[in-house]
Amino acid sequence: MGLTLAEKILSMRLGYDVRAGDIALCEVDMAIVQDGTGTLTFDVIRQLMGRDFLKYPERALIVLDHLGPPGRPEYATMHGRLRKFAQETGCLLAEVGEGISHILLSERYVKPGDVVVGADSHTSTAAGMCAFATGMGSTDTAIAMALGKQWFRVPETIRFELHGKLPQGVYAKDIILQIIRLIGEDGAAYKAMEYGGPAIKELSMDARFTITSMAQECGAKLGLFPSDKETKRWLKLHGREAHWQPIEPDPDASYERVYEIDVSKLEPLVSEPHTPGNVKPISEVAQKRVKVHQVFLGTCTNGRLEDLKVAAEIVRGRQVAEDLRFLVYPGSRWIYRQALKKGIIRKLEEAGAIIAHAACGPCPGMQFGLLSDGEVCVATQNRNFKGRLGNPNSFIYLTSPATAAATAIEGVIADPRPYLKNGTE
Amino acid sequence: MIIRGRAWKFGDYVSTDLIAPGRYANLRDNLNEFVKHVLEDADPKFAPAALERKEAYIVVAGRNFGQGSSREHAARLIKLSGVPIVLAKSFARIFYRNCFNIGLPALTTDTDKIDHGDELEIDLEQGVIHNKTKGTQLPAGRIPPIMMQILSEGGIIEYIKRHGDLVFEKS
Numbered sequence: 001m002g003l004t005l006a007e008k009i010l011s012m013r014l015g016y017d018v019r020a021g022d023i024a025l026c027e028v029d030m031a032i033v034q035d036g037t038g039t040l041t042f043d044v045i046r047q048l049m050g051r052d053f054l055k056y057p058e059r060a061l062i063v064l065d066h067l068g069p070p071g072r073p074e075y076a077t078m079h080g081r082l083r084k085f086a087q088e089t090g091c092l093l094a095e096v097g098e099g100i101s102h103i104l105l106s107e108r109y110v111k112p113g114d115v116v117v118g119a120d121s122h123t124s125t126a127a128g129m130c131a132f133a134t135g136m137g138s139t140d141t142a143i144a145m146a147l148g149k150q151w152f153r154v155p156e157t158i159r160f161e162l163h164g165k166l167p168q169g170v171y172a173k174d175i176i177l178q179i180i181r182l183i184g185e186d187g188a189a190y191k192a193m194e195y196g197g198p199a200i201k202e203l204s205m206d207a208r209f210t211i212t213s214m215a216q217e218c219g220a221k222l223g224l225f226p227s228d229k230e231t232k233r234w235l236k237l238h239g240r241e242a243h244w245q246p247i248e249p250d251p252d253a254s255y256e257r258v259y260e261i262d263v264s265k266l267e268p269l270v271s272e273p274h275t276p277g278n279v280k281p282i283s284e285v286a287q288k289r290v291k292v293h294q295v296f297l298g299t300c301t302n303g304r305l306e307d308l309k310v311a312a313e314i315v316r317g318r319q320v321a322e323d324l325r326f327l328v329y330p331g332s333r334w335i336y337r338q339a340l341k342k343g344i345i346r347k348l349e350e351a352g353a354i355i356a357h358a359a360c361g362p363c364p365g366m367q368f369g370l371l372s373d374g375e376v377c378v379a380t381q382n383r384n385f386k387g388r389l390g391n392p393n394s395f396i397y398l399t400s401p402a403t404a405a406a407t408a409i410e411g412v413i414a415d416p417r418p419y420l421k422n423g424t425e
Numbered sequence: 426m427i428i429r430g431r432a433w434k435f436g437d438y439v440s441t442d443l444i445a446p447g448r449y450a451n452l453r454d455n456l457n458e459f460v461k462h463v464l465e466d467a468d469p470k471f472a473p474a475a476l477e478r479k480e481a482y483i484v485v486a487g488r489n490f491g492q493g494s495s496r497e498h499a500a501r502l503i504k505l506s507g508v509p510i511v512l513a514k515s516f517a518r519i520f521y522r523n524c525f526n527i528g529l530p531a532l533t534t535d536t537d538k539i540d541h542g543d544e545l546e547i548d549l550e551q552g553v554i555h556n557k558t559k560g561t562q563l564p565a566g567r568i569p570p571i572m573m574q575i576l577s578e579g580g581i582i583e584y585i586k587r588h589g590d591l592v593f594e595k596s
Contacts, residue, residue: 023571023593025591025592025593036450036453036496037495037496037497039453039454040453040454040497040498040501044582047582048582048585048586066450067450072451074451074452074453074454074455075450075451077454078453078454081454118495119495119497120494120495121493121494121495121519123495135495135519136495136519136522137495137496137497137500137519137520137522137523137526138495138497139497139523139526139527139580139581139582140522140523140526140581143581143585143591147585147590147591149591150591151571151591151593153569153571185438185489185492186438186488186489186492186515186517189489189515189517189518190518216492216493216519219489219492219517219518221518275438275440277438364447364450364494365442365446365447365448366447366448366450367450370448383440383442383493383494385440385442385443385493386442386443386466387442387443387446387447387448387466388442388447390447390448391448392446392466
């Protein structure tokens with residue numbers, strides 16, 4: 001019997017075959033913390049080792065993406081502690097403005113076949129490039145950093161076979177929202193998700209990362225794509241072609257379940273408040289004419305170049321609705337610069353968007369773009385839990401960048417498809 | 426180990442955002458202050474009652490408790506508020522590991538059979554929940570052997586210190 005992608009990556013690492021249900025104790029290639037989870041992680045390292053210590057400093061990365069530039073004195077203090085830890089241990093540090101940890105991992109560090117952990121639940125994003133990447137708590141991440149290894153229960157795998165061609169106005173975000181709608185927010189609890197089928201060849205890395213970033217919203221340990229030509233193109237784009245290797249699941253691998261999804265039948269989807277699993281078709285939501293106060297484009301889920309580009313094409317030559325704040329947070333400095341070069345930033349800005357630095361932005365609900373009582377935000381982020389944007393009496397709808405952009409123009413939740421009919425795409 | 430306390434009921438899909446809201450991120454290095462807001466967005470009455478310490482409350486929740494963000498502060502705040510154990514129909518995976526890592530037991534059971542305010546007595550080794558108020562016994566889901574080992578030594582840090590490394594007995 002063959003191996004699933006999750007089994008294969010862990011088996012490659014260990015040098016012997018492991019199967020679903022086995023315990024894998026293995027070396028970790030990269031471990032990350034961000035500024036919201038880093039200080040607790042380093043407290044635990046001190047508790048464990050008696051001092052600031054990392055087994056492999058070059059495999060540990062701190063990213064200041066949630067709280068910078070600090071809007072509260074406590075955040076500044078936390079940043080100070082994290083910088084000091086980096087100086088003392090020699091680990092990697094990405095400063096305020098460099099971008100979101102998950103995007104930096106994929107641009108700069110992770111290779112297909114790597115084992116990656118992070119004190120952030122969206123660490124699974126990097127599984128889009130066929131790495132065993134998963135989110136953990138601060139204690140587990142502290143162990144991975146201090147000892148250079150971690151244990152995993154090898155997960156069973158749920159396979160998603162994607163067929164057909166995406167219709168105009170429908171994107172990777174709509175695919176993952178459809179999957180959450182299909183299986184539920186705990187539908188893949190403790191499992192690996194694995195994507196295959198003819199339609200994945202058409203999905204760019206930007207699109208794949210959108211899908212894998214939301215594994216946690218299905219309860220999964222991670223969601224994996226194979227490493228193929230597109231993975232190679234991505235690594236080449238970032239000057240790391242030598243890091244590429246092909247990885248495919250075995251044809252006779254054993255899956256817990258297999259879902260067949262015809263993406264040509266999808267329409268734009270929206271997660272209504274207050275859970276990502278509360279998914280409705282745009283045709284239904286648009287009828288309600290929900291008044292929107294803020295649109296937020298960005299995050300590890302939808303802050304990539306393609307996301308900014310599709311939004312820019314929709315808003316170009318138009319103006320954002322009155323009384324609406326349209327916030328754009330590019331996912332990394334590389335993305336920001338590419339978007340500047342290609343004129344994407346200008347189109348967004350001329351339409352009335354507020355362009356911010358490369359960071360998580362409002363998504364963690366800690367300092368940027370928070371909402372007042374009764375306000376509505378349409379966000380391209382991955383979560384809409386009550387209070388997620390700082391106020392339990394506000395409402396968050398999750399959509400693709402295209403739906404978000406159409407909404408920014410109309411001021412109510414809107415279908416993006418009418419904006420794409422004139423061959424703008 | 427026998428654990429006693431009174432049930433405090435919560436619903437399905439309680440996320441770590443509801444347990445440890447992001448708007449209190451400024452208190453993440455000050456858990457003794459942060460604990461005053463534990464579970465605030467799920468039930469604002471919980472934290473003040475738990476912190477009075479008149480009795481131990483057991484968090485009794487529905488499906489996928491602790492979903493969402495990995496923030497370990499969520500599990501730590503629940504423990505710090507005096508909760509000796511968390512019961513739920515199911516747990517989100519990161520939260521589940523966080524609980525055992527810090528020595529807070531988390532047990533699955535059919536929590537529909539428990540009402541708010543019921544007096545509970547839990548036998549962890551036997552995996553049985555005695556509902557003293559109702560005079561009933563509920564079977565609990567099995568705790569994986571690795572998690573039981575970690576818990577019995579007071580959490581993963583104590584476990585590693587005692588064994589000198591991250592090693593497991595062959596099971």
